[in-house]
Each structure stands twice: as structure tokens, then as C-alpha cells.
Amino acid sequence: MSLSTHITKHRFKISKKDRNRLNSHKSLLIWFTGLSGSGKSTLADTLEKELMDSEIRTYILDGDNVRTGLNKDLGFSPEHRTENIRRIAEIAKLMTDAGLVVLSAFVSPYREDRASVKRIIGEQNFIEVFVDTSLEECEKRDVKGLYKKARKGEITNMTGIGAPYEAPENADVVIKTEETSIDDAVRQLLAVVLPKIELKNE
Numbered sequence: 577m578s579l580s581t582h583i584t585k586h587r588f589k590i591s592k593k594d595r596n597r598l599n600s601h602k603s604l605l606i607w608f609t610g611l612s613g614s615g616k617s618t619l620a621d622t623l624e625k626e627l628m629d630s631e632i633r634t635y636i637l638d639g640d641n642v643r644t645g646l647n648k649d650l651g652f653s654p655e656h657r658t659e660n661i662r663r664i665a666e667i668a669k670l671m672t673d674a675g676l677v678v679l680s681a682f683v684s685p686y687r688e689d690r691a692s693v694k695r696i697i698g699e700q701n702f703i704e705v706f707v708d709t710s711l712e713e714c715e716k717r718d719v720k721g722l723y724k725k726a727r728k729g730e731i732t733n734m735t736g737i738g739a740p741y742e743a744p745e746n747a748d749v750v751i752k753t754e755e756t757s758i759d760d761a762v763r764q765l766l767a768v769v770l771p772k773i774e775l776k777n778e
């Protein structure tokens with residue numbers, strides 16, 4: 577028997593639609609995926625600033641605010657990465673229910689885990705952004721010095737070296753950061769995001 581068998585939902589008076597109306601925009605989860613150092617946080621950060629300037633209510637979920645708190649019991653084994661992403665999807669679901677545009681920046685290396693996020697959030701509330709930067713470039717950037725450690729054998733399961741990264745096959749947006757400036761990438765993202773959150777007369 578499931579642990580939640582005897583849970584009955586209360587029908588609350590205020591709905592997500594009410595919150596969207598109050599905010600004058602719909603909610604959305606913008607899911608950035610890519611190797612460490614590919615540019616997920618940088619792009620989420622710059623996009624959030626643009627959205628905030630347009631009076632859109634946003635929040636960024638990333639390793640800094642999730643892996644140090646709620647998910648501090650999780651490491652980087654395949655099972656822990658899957659659980660990390662599942663919990664993040666559930667938090668993002670609450671945040672989108674609350675009316676926010678959520679931007680998330682996680683490696684999320686497994687295709688099946690990203691598909692689960694989409695199922696949890698609902699296809700119409702989800703945009704997958706593949707930050708497509710080669711391993712060579714990420715290693716050159718080595719923002720956190722992790723690739724150097726991985727090459728020395730100090731980290732055994734670094735994504736791209738000792739652990740796989742399954743690239744998206746049908747991402748909504750693909751940003752090739754070696755060919756696209758941050759500003760151009762954000763323009764590309766806004767062109768997809770803004771129509772998705774526009775509140776029509778519904």
C-alpha cells in the first residue's frame with residue numbers, strides 16, 4: 577500500500593489561474609541542462625534579470641540553493657542524481673503553482689529524468705533549454721576547477737569524464753555558447769519564453 581493512500585485533497589478557493597491573473601503572466605519552468613561550466617547559471621541569471629525588468633515574477637533554482645539545503649543528503653551517483661532531479665521537479669511544481677516563472681540550472685544528465693520533470697510539471701508549463709557547450713570548452717573554462725580534479729582522478733564521477741551526459745534530442749531551445757554571445761542567447765530565449773507566459777483573455 578502506498579504511504580499516501582489515505583490523503584484526501586482539500587479544494588482551496590484560490591487557484592493557479594487566480595495567481596496568474598494577479599501576476600499578469602502565466603507560470604513556467606525553464607529547465608537549463610548541460611555540462612558543468614556550459615553556461616546554465618550565467619544564462620539563467622541574465623534571463624532572470626531581463627524578465628524581472630519586465631515585471632515578471634521569477635526564481636532561480638540551482639545547486640547553490642538546493643544541494644546545500646533540501647538535497648544535502650545527495651551525492652552524484654546515478655540514483656542520487658535521479659532523486660535530486662525528482663525533488664527539484666516537485667519544488668518547481670509548487671513554485672509554478674504559486675505563479676512563478678522558475679529558471680533551473682542543473683546538469684540533469686539523464687534523458688529519462690528530464691522527461692520525468694516534464695511529466696511532473698506538465699508539458700504546457702515546461703521549456704527545455706540545452707546549453708550545448710563542448711566538453712573541451714567546459715574544461716578550458718573550468719569555472720570551479722572540477723575538471724582538473726577529475727583528470728587527476730580526485731573526482732571519479734565527473735559528468736563528461738567519469739559519468740555520462742545524455743544530450744537532449746528535442747530541446748525547445750539549443751544554445752551553442754561557443755558561437756552565441758550571452759546577449760544573443762538571452763534574446764533567443766525571450767522569443768520563446770514571452771509568448772509562453774503571455775496571459776490571454778482566458
Ligand SMILES: Nc1ncnc2c1ncn2[C@@H]1O[C@H](COP(=O)(O)OS(=O)(=O)O)[C@@H](OP(=O)(O)O)[C@H]1O
Nearest residue numbers: 611612613639652657660682683684685733734735
Ligand atoms: N561528479 C560531478 N559531476 C558533475 N558536477 C559535479 C560533480 N561533483 C560536483 N559537481 C558540482 O555540482 C554541480 C552539479 O550539480 P547538479 O545538481 O546540477 O547535478 S545533477 O543534475 O544531479 O547531475 C556542478 O555545478 P555546475 O558547474 O553549476 O553545473 C558542479 O559544480
Ligand SMILES: Nc1ncnc2c1ncn2[C@@H]1O[C@H](COP(=O)(O)OP(=O)(O)O)[C@@H](O)[C@H]1O
Nearest residue numbers: 611612613614615616617618719753756757758
Ligand atoms: N555564450 C556564453 N553563454 C554562457 N556562458 C558563457 C558564454 N561565453 C562564455 N561563458 C562563460 O562560461 C562560464 C559558464 O559558467 P556557469 O554559468 O557557472 O556554467 P554552469 O552553470 O553550466 O556550470 C561563465 O564563466 C561564463 O561567463
